[in-house]
Amino acid sequence: MNEEERKILIAEEEKRIEETISKIKHRIAVFSGKGGVGKTTVSVNLAYCFQTEGFSTGILDADITGPNVSKMLGIEGELILSLERIIPYMKYGMKMVSIAGLIEPGKPVIWRGPMRSKMINQFLANVTWGKLDYLIADLPPGTGDEILTIAQNMKPDYAVIVTTPQEVSLIDAERAVNMAKTLEIPHIGVIENMSGLICPNCKTKIDLFGTGGGAVIAENNNVNFLGAIPIEPEMRVLSDKGIPFISHRKDTEVSFSFYSIMHLIESILNKVPFVNLKK
Numbered sequence: 001m002n003e004e005e006r007k008i009l010i011a012e013e014e015k016r017i018e019e020t021i022s023k024i025k026h027r028i029a030v031f032s033g034k035g036g037v038g039k040t041t042v043s044v045n046l047a048y049c050f051q052t053e054g055f056s057t058g059i060l061d062a063d064i065t066g067p068n069v070s071k072m073l074g075i076e077g078e079l080i081l082s083l084e085r086i087i088p089y090m091k092y093g094m095k096m097v098s099i100a101g102l103i104e105p106g107k108p109v110i111w112r113g114p115m116r117s118k119m120i121n122q123f124l125a126n127v128t129w130g131k132l133d134y135l136i137a138d139l140p141p142g143t144g145d146e147i148l149t150i151a152q153n154m155k156p157d158y159a160v161i162v163t164t165p166q167e168v169s170l171i172d173a174e175r176a177v178n179m180a181k182t183l184e185i186p187h188i189g190v191i192e193n194m195s196g197l198i199c200p201n202c203k204t205k206i207d208l209f210g211t212g213g214g215a216v217i218a219e220n221n222n223v224n225f226l227g228a229i230p231i232e233p234e235m236r237v238l239s240d241k242g243i244p245f246i247s248h249r250k251d252t253e254v255s256f257s258f259y260s261i262m263h264l265i266e267s268i269l270n271k272v273p274f275v276n277l278k279k
């Protein structure tokens, strides 16, 4: 392929991405500084909240080397390709794409940044997302190429930064907040996940990793504090079984927190009054 042909292909892809984006009302990027803090858990459960509150919702698994969304939604099987378009999976009424649907289970994706970005662009350009109210991108940890690609091409209007209460996570979360500011994402919010542990026996809260650091980071950096989600051992168990916790356990603190966070994001993005479900 010569330089001229390459330019034409890139221009065509950019046009298709623009078309995709123009049909999606709000786009949310979920990221963190540190790994394993609950980004995928938050993405999946938040998406479930949006969908069940009547918003058409999609999830883009932008973690190319560690794609976990399929696993957490209990989705198996290959993605279907039709006329050079990718047909997203459907689960709980939500659309979802992940590289996990294009590779053999257990096979590593050993790609450098530009290849990973190319895949994300394909997910934006060639997936039949159709009209959506919300598209949530679940990103890998850190501040690497995937976030730059999502910021540039998906053009998120909300950055959700997930942190746990420990100092090591909070330091990295502050980096992520500042990255979101540098990328000029219009709205930024912090979620403190694993904020206290709910005892499986007596249901009282144990201050395992500490609490409150997420709110401090948000305040110090002048961004929204969206809420705290406690450690709920059953959430991990259900996650491993491919079941979003809130689809199964509605009357729990975790579910109230997720729905409250969802309504807060919705109120900020659509400038509508926030109704706190906890009160």
Ligand SMILES: Nc1ncnc2c1ncn2[C@@H]1O[C@H](COP(=O)(O)OP(=O)(O)OP(=O)(O)O)[C@@H](O)[C@H]1O
Residues within 6 Å of the ligand: 032, 034, 035, 036, 037, 038, 039, 040, 041, 042, 063, 066, 068, 139, 140, 141, 193, 194, 195, 229, 230, 231, 232, 233, 234, 235, 236, 237, 239, 240
């Ligand atoms: N509040 C919680 N209570 C109990 N378990 C949780 C909670 N949040 C996340 N987990 C569990 O912690 C593990 C890591 O969560 P998850 O995969 O969502 O993190 P991540 O930030 O997406 O990780 P990575 O950086 O690898 O993408 C999972 O097993 C998940 O089920």
Ligand SMILES: [Mg+2]
Residues within 6 Å of the ligand: 039, 040, 041, 063, 068, 138, 139, 140
């Ligand atoms: Mg993840």
